[in-house]
Amino acid sequence: MTDAYEIVIDKIQESKLSHTDFDNLTFGKTFTDHMLECTWRDGKWETAVIKPYGPIMVEPSCKVFHYGQAIFEGMKAFKDDAGDVFLFRPEDNWIRFNESAKRLAMPEVPEEVFIEGLKTLVNLDKDWVRHGEGLSLYLRPFMIASENGVAAAPSTEYKFMIVMSPAFAYYKGDVRVIIASDYSRAADGGVGYAKAAGNYAASFYPNNLALAEGYQQIIWTDAASHEYLEEAGTMNIFVRIGDTLLTAPNNDRILNGVTRRSVLQLAKDAGLTIEERRISVNELNEAAQNGSLKEIFGSGTAAVIVPIKGYKHKDFKYELPIIEDSYAEQFKTALKDIQYNRADDQHGWRVKI
Amino acid sequence: MTDAYEIVIDKIQESKLSHTDFDNLTFGKTFTDHMLECTWRDGKWETAVIKPYGPIMVEPSCKVFHYGQAIFEGMKAFKDDAGDVFLFRPEDNWIRFNESAKRLAMPEVPEEVFIEGLKTLVNLDKDWVRHGEGLSLYLRPFMIASENGVAAAPSTEYKFMIVMSPAFAYYKGDVRVIIASDYSRAADGGVGYAKAAGNYAASFYPNNLALAEGYQQIIWTDAASHEYLEEAGTMNIFVRIGDTLLTAPNNDRILNGVTRRSVLQLAKDAGLTIEERRISVNELNEAAQNGSLKEIFGSGTAAVIVPIKGYKHKDFKYELPIIEDSYAEQFKTALKDIQYNRADDQHGWRVKI
Structure with a gap:
C-alpha cells in the first residue's frame, strides 16, 4: 500500500x-464488518471512507432507481495455508470497471480508490477470508448514480462502494444450458461488454423460462441472427471440439472476462490449439452429432470453471460425454492452485494483501 | 375511488x-408532500402506504444496485380552468408498467395499487398541480428490486413507489438529432420495449457524444443493420413525407408509447394517411433530398410533441423546412386541449380525479 493515499477508517466496535x-451461509447474504464508500461530487472524488457495513439513506428520486446507471465487478480474496491473503488480477477488474463506467457515462474510479481501497478493506477484514477448498471472500466493488432527480440525464453524483461477503463454491449440482434462439442479452453497439446492472435484469426473465424447463443457464447468441455463441451472462463460454479449445472473440456484446483471459493464457502455456473466433450453433450441433464435441464449460469469477453437462438448442438436445482428460478440470485445478498459492505464479496474477 | 381497497395514509404535518x-424549478428536483410505497414480500403485495416524501434506508447489497431490476412510468396530472384535476390514459401506463415488470422478472402491480394509489396520492397533493399553459404535475410510478444480497438472481422483494414533481414544458429550445449509425439502444429479443432503467443508462454515453456535436437527442436505429428508424429513447418518432404520416411499428425494441398511440388515433380521426411500417434511413434521406420530407417529430409524455428542427446521419445533414400546416403543432394543440379539458374527449382518455 502507498502511504500517499488517505482513506478515512471508522472501525466497528465489535466484530460480527x-x-x-x-x-450455513447463503451466498451473498452475509457481509463483513466493514465497507468502503467514496462519493463523486462537483466533478471529483471525495476522500474514501471505510466504515461499518450498514444501510445507506437514499431519496426515492435517486437516479439509479430510474435510469439504471450502475456497474460492478466480482472479485475474490483467497487465503493460503500460511494464512496469507491474496487477490487475483485486481488491476484487470479495475481496468474493466472503468471501461464499464465510461460506457455508462459514469466517472472513472482512480486506481488508489479502487485498488488501495480494496486492499485496505480486505486487510481490515482479513479474518473473514476463510481457509479451505473452495472458500474465499467475495468482493463486490460497485458504483451507482446517487443524484436525486427524475430528469432523464446522467447523474451528477455517484457513489463507489465495496462490500464483501464470505463465499463458498458458487454452483451446486449439474449445469445444463439452453442456447438462446429468441431472447437476447446484448445488441451490437450496446452495453453487453460492460458489467452493467441492467444487463442482468434483462436476462432474468429468459433465464426463469430456462429454469422452468430444467436448464440452469442460457448461452446467449448474437441478437441479429441467433447463429453464433456469445456468453452465458455470468460466465464466458469455452467449447472443446476434438482437442481444439474455442471461445468467442471479444466484441461489444461480450464481457471481457478475467477468468476467460486466464484460461486462454493457461491453454497457451500448455501448448493447446486455441481458436478465438465466432462459433456457430450449427458447428456446435454438428460436432455434437459426429462425436467431436468433447466439452463445453463456462469461466467466471464466482464459479471459476463450470463444466456444462448438456445443452438444448430448439429441439436438439445433447448430453456431453464424461471424459478423462477434461480441459475444464485441468483449468480449474490450475487456476485454484494459483489463487490459493499452491503453484508458481508465472504471470504475476496473485497480489498479496 | 373504490372503498374496497385500503391505503394507509400518513399525512405530513406541514405542507412544503x-x-x-x-x-425557479429545475425539472424533477422538487417533490410534493407525499409519496406512495407498497412492498412485495413473501409472494404478495402488502398494504400500500402514502406518507411524507423522504429518503428510504437501503442496504448497499440491495439488488437494484447490482442487477438493475428497475422499471418506471412517466405520467402527468393536469388542472383545468375550473380547478379540476385529470389524468391522461392512466390505464395504458398501468398495463405497460406490468408488461415491463414481466420482462424484467418482477411482480405485476395490481390495478388498485397503481391506479387507485395514484388517484389517492394526486388527490391528496392536488394543490401541487398548477394551472396554466404547459404546467402539470409529473407522476413517477416506479418499482425496484429491494432484496438484500449479491447473488445474481431475481429479487424476492420489491418496492413499488410513486413520487410526483411539479413540471413545466420539458424541452427548451430547438431540437436537432443524430440518427444512430454505430451505437444501439436495444436488441431483438431484448428489453427495448420495456421502460427499464437500464435502457436509459445505456443511452447516456452516445447521447453525450451527440450533445458534444450540438445535437440534443439520438434517433436510434435497429442494432442489426442501423438502416431503420426506431425511437428516440424518451420519445417515439413520427415522420411526415408529403402528407403521409409514418411511424415505426411496435416491436420488442420500441417503447409502446401512450402519446404515440394517441397521435395515431388523432391522425386517424383527422383522416390522414398513416403508415405504421419500417422507415429506412435511406428513404428519409431521399425524401429530404427531393423535398418531400416535411416534418419529423417526437412524441412522449414529458415533452408531448417535439418538432425536430434538423438531423444528421453520418455525413448527411438536413434542416427541416418551416411549414404552415404542421402536423406536429396540430397534434400538440389537440392533445393539450384534451389533457387540459378544453376539448371534447371522444375516446375517453381523460380521467378526473
Missing part, C-alpha cells in the same frame, strides 16, 4: 465474526 | 407548498 454461522 | 418557488 463470532456470531456468523459459516456452515 | 408555501416554501416552494415555482418560478
Whole structure:
C-alpha cells in the first residue's frame, strides 16, 4: 500500500465474526464488518471512507432507481495455508470497471480508490477470508448514480462502494444450458461488454423460462441472427471440439472476462490449439452429432470453471460425454492452485494483501 | 375511488407548498408532500402506504444496485380552468408498467395499487398541480428490486413507489438529432420495449457524444443493420413525407408509447394517411433530398410533441423546412386541449380525479 493515499477508517466496535454461522451461509447474504464508500461530487472524488457495513439513506428520486446507471465487478480474496491473503488480477477488474463506467457515462474510479481501497478493506477484514477448498471472500466493488432527480440525464453524483461477503463454491449440482434462439442479452453497439446492472435484469426473465424447463443457464447468441455463441451472462463460454479449445472473440456484446483471459493464457502455456473466433450453433450441433464435441464449460469469477453437462438448442438436445482428460478440470485445478498459492505464479496474477 | 381497497395514509404535518418557488424549478428536483410505497414480500403485495416524501434506508447489497431490476412510468396530472384535476390514459401506463415488470422478472402491480394509489396520492397533493399553459404535475410510478444480497438472481422483494414533481414544458429550445449509425439502444429479443432503467443508462454515453456535436437527442436505429428508424429513447418518432404520416411499428425494441398511440388515433380521426411500417434511413434521406420530407417529430409524455428542427446521419445533414400546416403543432394543440379539458374527449382518455 502507498502511504500517499488517505482513506478515512471508522472501525466497528465489535466484530460480527463470532456470531456468523459459516456452515450455513447463503451466498451473498452475509457481509463483513466493514465497507468502503467514496462519493463523486462537483466533478471529483471525495476522500474514501471505510466504515461499518450498514444501510445507506437514499431519496426515492435517486437516479439509479430510474435510469439504471450502475456497474460492478466480482472479485475474490483467497487465503493460503500460511494464512496469507491474496487477490487475483485486481488491476484487470479495475481496468474493466472503468471501461464499464465510461460506457455508462459514469466517472472513472482512480486506481488508489479502487485498488488501495480494496486492499485496505480486505486487510481490515482479513479474518473473514476463510481457509479451505473452495472458500474465499467475495468482493463486490460497485458504483451507482446517487443524484436525486427524475430528469432523464446522467447523474451528477455517484457513489463507489465495496462490500464483501464470505463465499463458498458458487454452483451446486449439474449445469445444463439452453442456447438462446429468441431472447437476447446484448445488441451490437450496446452495453453487453460492460458489467452493467441492467444487463442482468434483462436476462432474468429468459433465464426463469430456462429454469422452468430444467436448464440452469442460457448461452446467449448474437441478437441479429441467433447463429453464433456469445456468453452465458455470468460466465464466458469455452467449447472443446476434438482437442481444439474455442471461445468467442471479444466484441461489444461480450464481457471481457478475467477468468476467460486466464484460461486462454493457461491453454497457451500448455501448448493447446486455441481458436478465438465466432462459433456457430450449427458447428456446435454438428460436432455434437459426429462425436467431436468433447466439452463445453463456462469461466467466471464466482464459479471459476463450470463444466456444462448438456445443452438444448430448439429441439436438439445433447448430453456431453464424461471424459478423462477434461480441459475444464485441468483449468480449474490450475487456476485454484494459483489463487490459493499452491503453484508458481508465472504471470504475476496473485497480489498479496 | 373504490372503498374496497385500503391505503394507509400518513399525512405530513406541514405542507412544503408555501416554501416552494415555482418560478425557479429545475425539472424533477422538487417533490410534493407525499409519496406512495407498497412492498412485495413473501409472494404478495402488502398494504400500500402514502406518507411524507423522504429518503428510504437501503442496504448497499440491495439488488437494484447490482442487477438493475428497475422499471418506471412517466405520467402527468393536469388542472383545468375550473380547478379540476385529470389524468391522461392512466390505464395504458398501468398495463405497460406490468408488461415491463414481466420482462424484467418482477411482480405485476395490481390495478388498485397503481391506479387507485395514484388517484389517492394526486388527490391528496392536488394543490401541487398548477394551472396554466404547459404546467402539470409529473407522476413517477416506479418499482425496484429491494432484496438484500449479491447473488445474481431475481429479487424476492420489491418496492413499488410513486413520487410526483411539479413540471413545466420539458424541452427548451430547438431540437436537432443524430440518427444512430454505430451505437444501439436495444436488441431483438431484448428489453427495448420495456421502460427499464437500464435502457436509459445505456443511452447516456452516445447521447453525450451527440450533445458534444450540438445535437440534443439520438434517433436510434435497429442494432442489426442501423438502416431503420426506431425511437428516440424518451420519445417515439413520427415522420411526415408529403402528407403521409409514418411511424415505426411496435416491436420488442420500441417503447409502446401512450402519446404515440394517441397521435395515431388523432391522425386517424383527422383522416390522414398513416403508415405504421419500417422507415429506412435511406428513404428519409431521399425524401429530404427531393423535398418531400416535411416534418419529423417526437412524441412522449414529458415533452408531448417535439418538432425536430434538423438531423444528421453520418455525413448527411438536413434542416427541416418551416411549414404552415404542421402536423406536429396540430397534434400538440389537440392533445393539450384534451389533457387540459378544453376539448371534447371522444375516446375517453381523460380521467378526473
